[in-house]
Amino acid sequence: MFRYVDCIDAGTEYCPCHLAEKGECIICSQLRGKNFCDCLNWKGTCIYEEFIWNNKKAKRIREFxxxxxxxxxxxxxxxxxxxxxxxxxxxxxxxxxxxxxxxxxxxxxxxxxxxxxxxxxxxxxxxxxxxxxxxxxxxxxxxxxxxxxxxxxxxWNGIQGQIFLKNLKGNEILIVARGVAAAPCVMAAKKLIKANNKIIVVLEKGRGNGNFAKERFKSLGCEVYDVNMINYNDYSLSEEFKNLLLELIKKNNFKVTISGGSDEFHRLYLNFVYALDKSLKFATVNNAIITCGEGICGSCEVKLDRGIIKSCKQQYNPAEVFINLRGEGRK
The missing domain is CATH 2.40.30.10 (Translation factors)
Structure with a gap:
């Protein structure tokens, strides 16, 4: 499975940050105490050099x-x-x-x-x-x-798997979303449509008059479907939802799918569509408990086999977190 490490702030005006001061930089090996240069993901600027030029201090932080x-x-x-x-x-x-x-x-x-x-x-x-x-x-x-x-x-780290969304042009993308998690998916659809991508959206009907974002997706030119996605008696995907997914995946050549929902929903959805098409790439709405947004407090940490991810600012492949390859889901 494709694994990667990226810091959403790397190369921006907020880099280097306080993690660099404490020897915890996500990207720069030398700012993690190593004696050699081995950047994990080059962003066009040398974080170590920026740190030295800034008198070995973090650059400005975001303020209210x-x-x-x-x-x-x-x-x-x-x-x-x-x-x-x-x-x-x-x-x-x-x-x-x-x-x-x-x-x-x-x-x-x-x-x-x-x-x-x-x-x-x-x-x-x-x-x-x-x-x-x-x-x-x-x-x-x-x-x-x-x-x-x-x-x-x-x-900028409200969606994980952004590496699969960047530079997409003229492709077909499937968005599925439930509740308030549809909000960041609207922004994703807006940017992807500008790059001439076709967007198909499946929304949870929910209660009342349907998802609040339905008309926004339609105004962007998305093809929108409404379904009941979940069987609440055992929290499984509904047959209605699964049948629609089978139909859409058969008719379209999706490169990426975006999941907007809880982590439990991400797990159900990603495993189902991965079984149908193992070439699909995944992006997911970030549900981490985010308190500081700077990778300092630890509330957003996600434990992977290869270490701990500071998910408020660190990108990962959602498939690595949510897809079950060994017979049991990640807790």
Whole structure:
């Protein structure tokens, strides 16, 4: 199985980071205490050289800034749509696959900050759109925002397996999504369609009038299907969903499929389609518990056979995490 290591921040203005200061750089061997140069994934700049030129210190970190809320409304009793005016820099940087930010109510402690994926970024009007699922204290606190919100970003690791999405042109891509995980898939579809890719989307019907992102996918030109994906009595894929997947995979030549859902759903879905077509590549919405976004706190760590992944900023092949090759799923 193809394995790779990448840091989403490598080569950006946020590199080298505090991991380099502590000998924990994901990419640079010399900034992990080795005596030789053996970069894991060259990004066009020497991280070690940048570190030395910066007086052996990390470059600037992302900080919270206050921005104006242009639109705030509940689109379901537990789904909050937020549209926020940002500066041109953020609008441009967040107009990328996997982009996310940290949000909190002005004046709330830092521990209230919660990561939220970007569904859309309008670079002409400097407006970003997000959908927040109201679950606990952090997200309930966002409901109390009036006309301002504090935002920290940009971050880009909201989707794993981005290596399989970059440089795709003129291909067919299958997106399956459930609930709020459809939001980052909208951004992915937007960018992939601009590269002349055909996008087919399968959405969980859910409750009410269907998934909130359905009309957004349609407006992008995606072919959209609605199904009930899960049998909740044993949490397995429904026959309706499996039959649709069989039909779509037979009719189309998909290069990549994107899974938007829980990790348990990723595991069910990836194993099913991998059994149908072992040439498929996978990308998945990142469900890690992300607290700092800088690879420091450890809350996002994923344990693989080859070591620990800091999944808030480190990329991996989703197949390595979710596909069962030895008769049992990874826990």
């Amino acid at each position: 800034k206050e921005f104006t809320i242009e639109n705030k409304r509940l689109i379901r009793d537990d789904l909050l749509l937020l549209q926020v005016s940002v500066n041109p820099y953020l609008a441009k940087q967040l107009n990328n696959i996997g982009s996310y930010v940290f949000l909190k109510k002005p004046g709330s402690p830092l521990c209230f900050a919660t990561p939220v994926s970007i569904m859309d970024s309008d670079i002409k009007n400097n407006l970003i759109t997000m959908v927040v699922k109201i679950l606990g204290v952090k997200t309930k606190d966002l409901l109390e925002c009036k006309d301002k919100v504090e935002l920290k970003g940009p971050y």
